[in-house]
Amino acid sequence: MAFTTPLAILPLPPPPAYLPTLPKKKDEYFLASQLVRNQEKDLFLASPNQPLPVDNRLAWPHLHLIRLAYVDDKWRRLCWHMRGIEKLLTPANSDYPGRNVYACHYLFSHPECDCKYREVDFHYERRVRKKQPLVAPTDWIIFPAGQGPEWLPPRRGRTAIIKRIWRQPDEVEEDEPTQAIDGDDMLVVQRVPQQAQLSASPDRPALVDVMHQMRTIQQQILNVRFNDEDRVQLLAHERASKEIHQLAVNASLPHVVTAEAVDVVLHNRVQLHNPRPGAQEAYAAARRTIVDEDNYVEEEWDTRLHQLLRWFRTDGLTFALPFIRECLDNNNNLFGAVVQDQIDRLFGALGRTPHDSKPARPEDDDGKHRRLDDAYQFITTQAHEPIVERFDANAKRAFLRDILALQELQDAYTAYQFPWRKILDAADEVIHLISATFEARDFDLTRLSPEMFKKGMQLVNEVYVLDSRDRAPWSGMGSGFASYGWTSR
Numbered sequence: 001m002a003f004t005t006p007l008a009i010l011p012l013p014p015p016p017a018y019l020p021t022l023p024k025k026k027d028e029y030f031l032a033s034q035l036v037r038n039q040e041k042d043l044f045l046a047s048p049n050q051p052l053p054v055d056n057r058l059a060w061p062h063l064h065l066i067r068l069a070y071v072d073d074k075w076r077r078l079c080w081h082m083r084g085i086e087k088l089l090t091p092a093n094s095d096y097p098g099r100n101v102y103a104c105h106y107l108f109s110h111p112e113c114d115c116k117y118r119e120v121d122f123h124y125e126r127r128v129r130k131k132q133p134l135v136a137p138t139d140w141i142i143f144p145a146g147q148g149p150e151w152l153p154p155r156r157g158r159t160a161i162i163k164r165i166w167r168q169p170d171e172v173e174e175d176e177p178t179q180a181i182d183g184d185d186m187l188v189v190q191r192v193p194q195q196a197q198l199s200a201s202p203d204r205p206a207l208v209d210v211m212h213q214m215r216t217i218q219q220q221i222l223n224v225r226f227n228d229e230d231r232v233q234l235l236a237h238e239r240a241s242k243e244i245h246q247l248a249v250n251a252s253l254p255h256v257v258t259a260e261a262v263d264v265v266l267h268n269r270v271q272l273h274n275p276r277p278g279a280q281e282a283y284a285a286a287r288r289t290i291v292d293e294d295n296y297v298e299e300e301w302d303t304r305l306h307q308l309l310r311w312f313r314t315d316g317l318t319f320a321l322p323f324i325r326e327c328l329d330n331n332n333n334l335f336g337a338v339v340q341d342q343i344d345r346l347f348g349a350l351g352r353t354p355h356d357s358k359p360a361r362p363e364d365d366d367g368k369h370r371r372l373d374d375a376y377q378f379i380t381t382q383a384h385e386p387i388v389e390r391f392d393a394n395a396k397r398a399f400l401r402d403i404l405a406l407q408e409l410q411d412a413y414t415a416y417q418f419p420w421r422k423i424l425d426a427a428d429e430v431i432h433l434i435s436a437t438f439e440a441r442d443f444d445l446t447r448l449s450p451e452m453f454k455k456g457m458q459l460v461n462e463v464y465v466l467d468s469r470d471r472a473p474w475s476g477m478g479s480g481f482a483s484y485g486w487t488s489r
């Protein structure tokens with residue numbers, strides 16, 4: 001199916017604000033390894049229309065504010081709700097296809113409570129490896145009714161890290177004993193007359209001011225598309241992260257939070273939530289693969305490659321370009337240096353595995369994970385190069401060429417206007433020249449002109465590493481890629 005309008009390329013989110021190193025003072029950050037499991041379990045109702053029990057604190061509107069930077073030293077993958085993240089696979093038409101974006105736990109189930117945590121997997125991995133603390137958000141984190149964090153700081157010193165607030169509903173009588181109010185880790189905001197509220201919070205303007213400053217700095221760095229290789233931008237990002245962190249550490253948060261302020265924060269919150277009906281099923285259906293793994297072990301290689309191609313054109317589409325880049329990047333001898341250079345120049349970083357990170361693989365599909373690993377091994381191994389198996393080697397090239405020829409793949413990147421026809425012609429040219437040269441050499445030298453044969457042998461020597469110790473790059477030929485005289489697009 002061809003698209004009438006080009007698909008936009010979706011930019012992945014920049015890394016969330018983080019500090020490049022641990023702050024010197026231990027009281028400016030907290031660690032995942034310090035967290036303890038929250039003993040209060042989520043409140044689930046038997047029927048969706050049943051009202052929540054008013055006398056249970058968990059049923060009240062609940063929000064918290066994270067006050068320090070957070071270091072994930074346990075690979076816990078938590079969002080600012082201190083709950084496990086949601087994982088989203090990036091689509092083919094994104095600037096990093098085939099990766100995962102981690103997002104807030106409530107992204108799908110309670111989007112109105114989204115804490116806006118977003119992080120690409122390789123940014124996350126780098127941050128955890130380097131023990132870099134995330135700068136806490138400036139906003140209050142709101143929970144769906146009846147739910148709370150999965151992890152909490154230890155009770156001792158908890159309020160220094162997280163300020164938790166429950167807003168007591170109007171229906172609860174003030175003298176009614178309230179269940180489970182048992183620590184200094186929480187504040188209950190009660191409705192009191194407006195005048196009393198205002199006079200009780202002299203700190204508020206200062207806090208609002210600080211929050212405003214923090215947000216302004218955050219916006220400045222988030223407005224620019226993040227580029228990992230831009231040193232100037234990296235420094236600006238680091239500086240801004242430090243500034244936000246410092247503001248948060250220095251700000252003295254008011255101990256009195258007015259009911260009115262909480263009302264503002266909770267304004268759009270839905271009281272009782274259920275995941276959208278059918279959303280889970282639709283999600284699963286969209287990802288269903290037509291390629292099953294039942295006979296994988298018995299499959300011949302041509303079947304395996306064919307199956308992989310079928311998967312690439314359906315729900316494996318986002319992994320197609322990363323797979324080609326992976327194969328070509330580590331093997332300069334598949335198509336020869338000229339074609340390889342042109343592909344590198346055309347695609348740039350698109351589909352390329354970022355430095356230091358794992359190749360693009362579906363994490364929730366072991367079968368396809370294995371297919372990609374095995375196919376990568378099969379295609380890139382040099383063991384096939386002895387003369388007897390050279391036709392296999394050309395079949396491998398043809399397979400990579402067939403991926404590039406997928407209409408679905410080309411549609412995904414229409415925004416870039418890649419010259420697919422020329423890329424395919426160049427790949428075909430290499431494949432044909434190699435087999436023609438072998439035929440001429442082995443059976444009948446008159447099948448190729450002396451000039452063509454010479455070019456063919458140059459290419460063969462270049463792509464077959466066993467006998468190409470001191471080769472010069474193939475200079476291109478005929479009507480294909482190199483002869484268009486491109487330098488770059």
Ligand SMILES: [Zn+2]
Pocket residue numbers: 079080081082104105106114115116117
């Ligand atoms: Zn969250």
